[in-house]
Every structure is written in structure tokens, then in C-alpha cells.
Amino acid sequence: MAEVKSHEFDRFAERATDLYRIFVVYGPDRGLASERAAVLARKSGVAPDDPFATLKLDVSDLQNDPGRLLDEVNALGLFGGEKLVWIRNASNEKTLVDAMAVLASGPPPANFLLVEAGDLKKGSGLRKIAEASKTIAIIPCYADDVRALNSLIDIVLGEDSLTISPEARRHLVERLGGDRAASRNEIRKLALYCRGRERVEEEDVLAIIGDASGVSADEAVDAALTGDLPALRHALQKVQTSKTPVFLILQSCLKTFQMMELMRAEMDEKNIQPGQVMMTLGRHIHFKRKPLVEKALRIWPADALTREMERLQTAILQSRQKQVLEDSIAFQTLMAITLQSARARR
Numbered sequence: 001m002a003e004v005k006s007h008e009f010d011r012f013a014e015r016a017t018d019l020y021r022i023f024v025v026y027g028p029d030r031g032l033a034s035e036r037a038a039v040l041a042r043k044s045g046v047a048p049d050d051p052f053a054t055l056k057l058d059v060s061d062l063q064n065d066p067g068r069l070l071d072e073v074n075a076l077g078l079f080g081g082e083k084l085v086w087i088r089n090a091s092n093e094k095t096l097v098d099a100m101a102v103l104a105s106g107p108p109p110a111n112f113l114l115v116e117a118g119d120l121k122k123g124s125g126l127r128k129i130a131e132a133s134k135t136i137a138i139i140p141c142y143a144d145d146v147r148a149l150n151s152l153i154d155i156v157l158g159e160d161s162l163t164i165s166p167e168a169r170r171h172l173v174e175r176l177g178g179d180r181a182a183s184r185n186e187i188r189k190l191a192l193y194c195r196g197r198e199r200v201e202e203e204d205v206l207a208i209i210g211d212a213s214g215v216s217a218d219e220a221v222d223a224a225l226t227g228d229l230p231a232l233r234h235a236l237q238k239v240q241t242s243k244t245p246v247f248l249i250l251q252s253c254l255k256t257f258q259m260m261e262l263m264r265a266e267m268d269e270k271n272i273q274p275g276q277v278m279m280t281l282g283r284h285i286h287f288k289r290k291p292l293v294e295k296a297l298r299i300w301p302a303d304a305l306t307r308e309m310e311r312l313q314t315a316i317l318q319s320r321q322k323q324v325l326e327d328s329i330a331f332q333t334l335m336a337i338t339l340q341s342a343r344a345r346r
Helices: 006-019 030-043 068-074 094-105 125-132 146-158 166-174 180-193 202-208 215-226 229-241 247-270 274-278 290-299 302-321 323-345
Strands: 022-026 054-058 084-090 112-117 136-140
Touching: 006 030, 006 136, 006 146, 022 030, 022 125, 030 084, 030 112, 030 136, 030 180, 030 302, 068 084, 068 094, 068 112, 094 112, 094 125, 094 136, 125 136, 146 166, 146 180, 166 202, 180 202, 180 302, 215 229, 215 247, 215 290, 215 323, 229 323, 247 274, 247 290, 247 302, 247 323, 274 290, 290 323, 302 323
Parallel strands: 022 112, 022 136, 054 084, 084 112
Antiparallel strands: none
16 A cells, blocks of 8 residues: 555655556545645646646546546657546445446556545545555545644744744644645735734734634534534624635634544444543533533534544535635535534434
8 A cells, every 4th residue: 555644745746656646635624635635646747738638527427437547547648748537526326336446456557646535434445445555546535633733833934034923823733634625725914914024923823813712603613513503604604704715614614523523433443421531531512512522522423523524624625616606605504504503403
């Protein structure tokens, strides 16, 4: 298995296309998966704006033509040279899995194949084939940890020759994570705000990134967990009035679900009750919110938590790609989670 760990990717990318012809980039962080796929595409040396050299396909394009992928990755370029076949929005579609099985069992193809997928469960068809093959590089993309976020902050701010104070960094890290594309966009916005200066200060972060950690953010997340739709509407109105970027509420909700997923896994593995896991993994939760989270753990099974995290990841990415629809995307996503919670409580 040629799996590339997160901290290894930058070094791996320098020689990736010398070593492999097929890449599978997947994970719940859609923004990071998209970013790393783009890096590999550039490293291939294939002209991205040449339609005869770079072929971008949605996985749905393969459904009615099962042999197309095999044909494309082995076809000669119209004007010679190598091609890049880039498959997006992949999952475990049978057409794709069958083609990957053929490619994994044969010699390296004539062209580069880049498969960009969402979150693939362990043992799923596409991931099982890629992990078992010595000729396929597989790059999982999970939400950035603190070290990765600090590195991203330094890189993006460094592009404008900016440094950042320790307090400003702490506040910024608290407001990032969940999706690499969204985090990068927020840091760029901060860099633009501070352009022409030498250092980013705490007040700059509070002014331009916004504070989604206040009561209104907690109120929105709590409303979603309790299935209280009127409370959700009220909380979001407060968020909009304060001019806080509403996608930050999605991030706050995502972090809560990620925390609950860890707790749920601990409960299932050790066969313990929510109250017990709250004493260890939930010690940092504000005492007023602990009963709510404990009750949510009783009604949200592991698979449901995973499904809602995927929904939130997608919404965060869409809200950054289509900022004009940010409010609508956030409300629809949070409303869907709230309704699911209400059904589970019944």
C-alpha cells in the first residue's frame, strides 16, 4: 500500500509523478482533497488549460460508458505527450471500481489518472483496491490539526510578508479547521485586511474573521442538536445581525459533531454510557451544555454522526465556493440536521 500521510504530502508531491501514474485523493475534508489533487495535477507537467491534454470528468460521465476510463488512460495524446485524466466526485461507483481493479492488476497506464473522492470508508470498494495495489498512491485528507493549521497560517500570511502575534494566532486557529479551502480563504481575507503592515495582531483577527464562538454560535449548534427549529431560526438571526460569517456556525457545528463522534466511538468500543465518556472526553465542555451533549449522544448512532459530518463538510465547501449563497446553504444544512435530530428524539 502506497499511502501518503498528511505530514508527508509536500515532500511526496515533489516526486509523485516520477513514482506513480495513478492517484486516489479522498477524505472528509473536501477542500483539502481538492487542493492536493490540484497540486498533483500541476506536478504531472500536463498543461491544465489544454483540453486535448487534460480531461476532467465527473464520475457520472462514466456511468453509461464503462470502458471509457480504460480507453482514456491508455490513449495517446492528439499531439503526442502524456495526458491527465482527472475524475471528480468519485465514491464507490461500480463502473469506476471495476476499471480501477483492471488498472491495479496491470502495468502502469500510458497517462496519469487522478481520482478525487469524498470520504471513503475502510473496506469500501475503491479504497480496498487502491490500498492493496503497489502501483496506486492513495492520499487521505482529514481535517487539519493544530500543527497543520499553524503551517497554513504561516504559508498564506508569508505570501504577503506578514507575521502574526501569538495571541492573534491562537484566536485564528480557534476559528479555522474543518475544511482546508475555507481556512485558506479566511487567512487570505485576513492578509488582505493587513496588507502593507508587518504583523497581524489580535484585534485584526477579531475584526475581519468574526467571532463565531459566542452565545449565538452555541445557540445555533444546540438548537440543531435538540431538534428545535424555532430556536435555530432565532440563533441564526442573531448571527446575521452581528455580521458574523454564517459559515463559521457550520464549522462550529462540525467541530461539535467531530467531538461527539470520538465520544460515540469510545462508548461503542468500551460499552460505556454517555455519562462516563463525558467525564473523560467531555471535560472541556461548558457545564451548561453538558446535559445537552450527553442527551445527544444517546440518540445519535455512529453512522448518523458520520453522515451529518459529511453533510457539514460539503456545505462548508459550497459556502466558500458560492459565497453569494452562503446564508441559504448554511440555513438549509442546519435545518436538515435539526429535523433529523427532532425525528431521532421522537
